[in-house]
Amino acid sequence: MKAVITVIGQDNVGIIAKVSQECARYDVNILDITQSVLKEYFAMVMLVDISNCNIAFTDFVDNMKDLGKTMGLQIITMHEEIFQSMHKI
Amino acid sequence: MLNTKDILETIHMINDEHLDIRTVTMGISLLECCSEDINRVCAKIKENIVSKADKLVLVCEQIEKEYGIPIIHKRVAVTPISLIAASCQSLCQDDLIKIAKTLDQVADQIGINFIGGYSALVHKGATKSDQLLIASLPWALGETQKVCSSINVATTKSGINMDAVYDMGKIIKQTAQNTADRNSIGCAKLVVFANIPEDNPFMAGAFHGIGEAECVINVGVSGPGAVHSAVKNAGDCDLSNLADTIKKTAFKITRMGQLVANEASKRLQVPFGIVDLSLAPTPAIGDSVAHILEEMGLERCGCHGTTAALALLNDAVKKGGIMASSHVGGLSGAFIPVSEDAGMIAAAASGALSIDKLEAMTAVCSVGLDMIAIPGDTSAAVISAIIADEISIGVVNQKTTAVRLIPSIGKKEGDMVNFGGLLGSAPVMRVSTLSPEKFINRKGRVPAPIHSLRN
Known part of the structure; x- marks a missing residue:
């Protein structure tokens, strides 16, 4: 099972390091990372494998959200399926 | 890898453009709740709805979190109550109000936002039970919070039942009066329909049609x-x-x-x-x-x-x-x-x-x-x-x-x-x-x- 972690906000030193560290803590494997700037947003998108996640996925979603708050960023974690179904036929 | 633009578009739609799932509505057949005894009917309704929908809210909340998409309302729609009530011996208006209150209690118990199906299909004519349900509406809706009602007064196939249209004018007015202290909120839970759909998940018109399966998700x-x-x-x-x-x-x-x-x-x-x-x-x-x-x-x-x-x-x-x-x-x-x-x-x-x-x-x-x-x-x-x-x-x-x-x-x-x-x-x-x-x-x-x- 895959999920997408989206980080939105101001660019800063150490964003990838902190998000990666949190992923490693919960056995969430990073498959791909892209960065882009869309309109006023800086955005980093990570595709991760949550098959071996060692806590409930809903808790992982909350933890990532909290991590975002401490860094002044918005971190949204969602099942990959929602993007697949909305944008692919 | 997914397209970043697509991902950001979805997030923008949800966060800034109010994209959401308005409702997940579970349709439940109550036909097996028929009984000659009104108390038995109420008990069976409670048992039936709780057994099928007790996890509805929990599951929807999990989906909301995992997919990041808000689900605003969780609702239940049931078989038109006039059909279930018709099984009771010496049915009276108070019996119907008792069923409405039972539905309201169950809705509270399982934590849903609304329960629909306090309904009657009278597009060609009304049975005694339909008539009692319609007459009970000002009190049933006035004394409950989450119960919604729909009355189908016409279909293209059968024309318009103007007796029912005549009655509904009076009923809507009386419902407004009975809930006048709350801005006539009772009327917001009552819809009069033509060609009512049997699988509508939206309130106040949701009910579980008689052509439907035992239980469905809409x-x-x-x-x-x-x-x-x-x-x-x-x-x-x-x-x-x-x-x-x-x-x-x-x-x-x-x-x-x-x-x-x-x-x-x-x-x-x-x-x-x-x-x-x-x-x-x-x-x-x-x-x-x-x-x-x-x-x-x-x-x-x-x-x-x-x-x-x-x-x-x-x-x-x-x-x-x-x-x-x-x-x-x-x-x-x-x-x-x-x-x-x-x-x-x-x-x-x-x-x-x-x-x-x-x-x-x-x-x-x-x-x-x-x-x-x-x-x-x-x-x-x-x-x-x-x-x-x-x-x-x-x-x-x-x-x-x-x-x-x-x-x-x-x-x-x-x-x-x-x-x-x-x-x-x-x-x-x-x-x-x-x-x-x-x-x-x-x-x-x-x-x-x-x-x-x-x-």
Whole structure:
């Protein structure tokens, strides 16, 4: 099972390091990372494998959200399926 | 890897454009709850609903979190209660009110937002049980919080039951009076229908049809904000391109609805029924159907051109949505409830939008005269006549139409009425005071239109 972690906000030193560290803590494997700037947003998108996640996925979603708050960023974690179904036929 | 632009678009639609799943509605058959003893009926109803829907809220909350998509309401729709109540010996009005209160208690117990199906299908005639249910409405709706009722008074196939239309004028007025201390909120939970769908997930008209399975999951999507934004970004294109833009957005919205429906169905182990493609507004800024119409180029919703713009919008939403879902049903179209839509409220308050224009608009979109506050002293005959007009549009055009009017006791034209939450607020709108009484008092049945004879 895959999920997408989206980080939105101001660019800063150490964003990838902190998000990666949190992923490693919960056995969430990073498959791909892209960065882009869309309109006023800086955005980093990570595709991760949550098959071996060692806590409930809903808790992982909350933890990532909290991590975002401490860094002044918005971190949204969602099942990959929602993007697949909305944008692919 | 997924396209970053697509991911950010989805997040933008959810965070900034109010994209959400309006409702996951579980339809439950209560036919096995029939019994001669009213207390037994109530006990079985409770047992049946709890056994099937006790995890509904929990599962929906999990899906919300995992997929990051808000599910605003969790609801239950049941078999029309008049059918279940008919099994009771020496049925009386108090028995029906007892069932309504049972439904309200169960809704509280399982934590859902609304329960629909305190309903009767009387399009050709009413049984004793139907009559008692209709008579009980002012008290059943006045003494409960979450119970919703729908009365089907007409179909294209059978014509209009004008006896029921006559009764409903009086019932709506009495319901308004019984809940006058709460801005006549009882009337917001009561809809009069023509051609009522059996699988509609939206309230107040949801019920579990008799052609349905034991238990199903139906999902209603929303998304006026996302469509508004797409229309805005389309710029000064012609109407063909505008229709294409709306179709593409509707496709995305509906795919999300289908995904949630599949997931809820799998986790609850209940078959998937339908996705309802409706554009359902809320009073929040940026979640308005009227604002889409204005973005299309109208100075104010209600001006000439509104019906045409709405027709295009409604058609494009359906065309975009139909390919995104395996089964489409319910109402599926744009909703135009006055009190639940910031743009409609503003248009009505400024005098740009009249009941007459709304009636014309209902000929080209789903549902009908919805959440409209009218003066509290409007006569029952005028209410019945408004119902008759609207229902005729549905019957002749072979579509669903409905009426949800709120006579605001003690209020006059122009006063604002606040219903709270998703029900919003509305200015009391002008209705003609000329009398249709002689016509309404004739009662009887309006015969089915000639084009209903298709066999």
